[in-house]
Amino acid sequence: MNVAWWTTSHTVMAALLIGFAIAHSGLAALRPWGEGLIGARLYRVGFALVSIPFATVLIIYFFNHRYDGATLWQVQGVAGVQATVWILSAISFLFLYPATFNLLEIAAIAKPEVHLYETGIIRITRHPQMVGQVIWCIAHTLWLGTTFTLVTSLGLIAHHVFAVWHGDYRLAQKYGEAFIAARDRTSVIPFRAILDGRQTLHLKEFLKPAYLGVSAFIALLWWGHPWLMVMTAKVPW
Template identity: 75%
Template structure:
């Protein structure tokens, strides 16, 4: 076994993830106070100006160093693994993006608001972003098999697990008993509330443009993925 596998990139990536988590969750915690003082739209712009560059930096650094460290396994040539990774990645995007987001609010075209949802994918899990991130990490950890990927996955999952607690706490402070009722009828673990009868699955609620948009995005990303990897790898 190599004795030089623990490269500095492991620590840099984990540090970048901690920095992003502090900025992202910290700004989310400050939202109620900041919006009262400067308004919802300006605060959304500030949030984006902080979060998007940090997220871009994380993505670029991850792609450039994804094979760093020790290669624990290599299943990239095993039949069926690549379609499985793509299928899991597509599912992860369905959880990550269209679940609770109004794109016009994200872009501050409409006034950003805090919503109390209990429909669509929230019936499956109250924290779809966390579930989507875990699925994405499983898929990419399987595909890459490196210690760097394990560090990346650990950081991302820990951040989103914290987000479960942090998000529930903020909604409890804002909505009180109304959120407690939603919390009682939903679950963090996917499908648990449906299986134990607290919730039902309404397929018609998934007939939304957002899901069509994500499906198109996944298809386009599948074709553009090699070019995206190449372009990112050429960055300094």
């Protein structure tokens, strides 16, 4: 590609993102067949053994190449920007990780199921992971301002936008009319269903250990962020 700012790392990251999207969404699509073949728990273990290492590679590669390519803007010295980025990042994790509350199912201790939720954060948006990813991408693209970060963010957002359609499709296949009714009472765009009267927030629904765990994770990430940068830099990618 004859573009001055497009480095080899841009190509590698784009390929990694495409590979992860195919693996993650492909395994999700094959879930009914796979669970019928080897059982729900074993399929979940296989899913994790593919997705977690792949995601770890993506994260390390992003950390190590985040300043590659051209610098589109530089706002790291502007007052208030760092605080804004940290606040947006914290909000993004509140959307990203409580999207799935059944930790025992994630770990395959309990039998993994496909659930139809309509409470808690789902009242705000039916696809909180997509919303959280978009917020994370906006925050980090603002902070880093490089073409590598922009390419990474656009790839992540594209995958999650596809996942919105794919997730709704799989829920419709499993739940039929029950999902259609739930879809009509919720929205993809944050707070839209609340603003037009289809949903009402119930704050007690947010009093769950998952939110406490995410809050602790955000605090740990803030504390350990410099150490994380040092450790990933030791990986020769």
